[in-house]
Amino acid sequence: MDGMMGWRVAEEGWRKGPWTPAEDKLLMEYVALHGEGSWSSVAGCSVLKRNGKSCRLRWVNYLRPGLKKGQLSPQEEGIIIELHALWGNKWSTIARYLPGRTDNEIKNYWRTHFKKKGKPLQNDKKQKYEAKFSYIQDQRVQETMNNTTSSESEVYDKVTKPPQATPQETTDLTCRVATDGKQQPNPCVMAQDIARCWDIVSEDGLWSGFMWNPDHDHPNQDVMEQSFSPCF
DNA sequence: AATCACTGCAACCGCGCTCCT
């Protein structure tokens, strides 16, 4: 297919370009057998002529169980707008708050719908959201200032920046430590932000439902409910 | 019906971070 599709022939014998169903099957069998991770060993353990990087990308973006296919809902669109206004191009971070969606998908969606087009309505909406989120961030800075001895700049960093993988921040506003020891954004903080923003946005009639409607199935519903329930 | 332009999306690339030796 490489030649047919016009993709370059890979160096070192690796295949590149679109994946075939047979390759997908091989990769799924490999993951079922060995689990996720250890992507560099895929080539050594299977007949797949793909490098580890390619395998990981294919798995994460297409084969992983629980992935949502199809168009993003208006709710998801709203979440992306909000989180992008807050964090910028931290696609993987944003993706954590959209179960079943990948960073690549969100990135593509943003580029397609908001960066390129620049439709007046969408720009208006985005500016509106950004203005309101700026207001919320200011409020949170004031609240945090009242509760800590941090300098204003430090507080702004905590409130506005995406979570960084530094141990010091694992107990701060934006991070928590997962059971595997890795830092994760704290969904509670985002829930509060989004819930408050939700109130504001709802006033405008821009959105029409709960952000993650419990009536809607999604693969990580238990985790999401567990994460968000203390905040609402 | 043919051609062109635009859009959406899958996949690749390079860089930086983390972990292990």
Add this chain to the structure above:
DNA sequence: TAGGAGCGCGGTTGCAGTGAT
């Protein structure tokens, strides 16, 4: 502590599909 390997992330590329002319 330094260096290498592996992994994850963000940016970019290129193909396929679709609508407009």
